[in-house]
Structure formats: C-alpha cells, structure tokens
Amino acid sequence: MNTKTAALVGAFLAISSSPALAVETAPAGPMRPGGGRGPRNFDPASVTTVAGEVTEVHRIEAMRGQGVHLDLKTADGVLAVHLGPAWFLDSQALKVQKGDKLEVTGSKVELGGPALIAQVVKRGDASLTLRDGNGIPLWARRGRR
Numbered sequence: 001m002n003t004k005t006a007a008l009v010g011a012f013l014a015i016s017s018s019p020a021l022a023v024e025t026a027p028a029g030p031m032r033p034g035g036g037r038g039p040r041n042f043d044p045a046s047v048t049t050v051a052g053e054v055t056e057v058h059r060i061e062a063m064r065g066q067g068v069h070l071d072l073k074t075a076d077g078v079l080a081v082h083l084g085p086a087w088f089l090d091s092q093a094l095k096v097q098k099g100d101k102l103e104v105t106g107s108k109v110e111l112g113g114p115a116l117i118a119q120v121v122k123r124g125d126a127s128l129t130l131r132d133g134n135g136i137p138l139w140a141r142r143g144r145r
Contacts, residue, residue: 042135
C-alpha cells in the first residue's frame with residue numbers, strides 16, 4: 001500500500017469512527033409472520049373507532065417510499081391517521097380525499113401527539129381494510145411492487 005492510499009484509508013477510518021457520525025437506532029420490534037419488524041406501535045387493546053372529516057391528506061417520503069397519512073377533524077379535535085404505503089393505497093378502489101367524511105377504526109397511539117394507526121377505513125358503504133386484528137399490514141402479505 002502506498003503512502004497516499006494509506007493516508008486515505010486512515011482518514012476514512014478516523015471519519016467513520018467519529019462520534020458525530022454515530023447513528024442511533026431504535027430497538028427492533030418483534031418479528032411478524034412473513035418476516036420484517038412490526039407491527040410498529042399497533043396495540044390491539046387500544047383499538048377504537050373515530051369519525052370525522054379529512055382536512056388534509058399527506059404523502060410523506062420515507063426510506064421505503066411514500067407513506068400516506070391524513071388529518072381527521074373529529075369532535076375531539078384533529079387526529080393524525082396513519083394509513084400505509086402509497087403504492088398499496090393507490091391500488092385500492094377506495095381513494096381517500098380532502099373533504100371525505102370517514103369512520104376509521106385503528107389503534108390509538110402517541111406519536112408526537114395523538115394518532116391512530118388505521119386498521120379499517122369506511123366512507124359510506126365502501127370500506128378499506130389495511131391491517132388485520134393484530135395490526136399486521138395486509139401489504140406485508142402481498143409483497144412490494
């Protein structure tokens with residue numbers, strides 16, 4: 001190894017071991033059937049149903065693509081509702097839009113404020129099931145495109 005290469009390797013090792021570059025990782029959750037971690041934060045004991053009007057639909061960039069969340073104005077205030085990945089929701093017949101009146105069943109959690117991890121979304125007679133009774137996402141069974 002020449003001195004230039006040795007200097008580059010030394011610089012890389014010094015930078016990569018720097019505490020400023022350390023990444024804190026969350027503890028892994030339990031394995032779910034079919035592999036992968038989760039269901040994140042879903043607690044079957046906290047499942048509730050809320051009704052309200054969609055005030056905003058958000059497509060949030062995430063490490064594995066876009067996630068779809070919405071703000072639901074309920075009698076108790078605005079609630080953040082976490083639906084699922086955009087690729088899965090885009091393939092469903094029921095499309096959620098601003099102004100829709102919905103009934104959402106899901107696990108009530110605290111994620112920087114009150115939130116609901118949606119299990120079933122209903123608009124009129126139409127419904128969309130996103131997770132099973134244990135919170136396992138249906139898209140985890142279908143695989144990704």
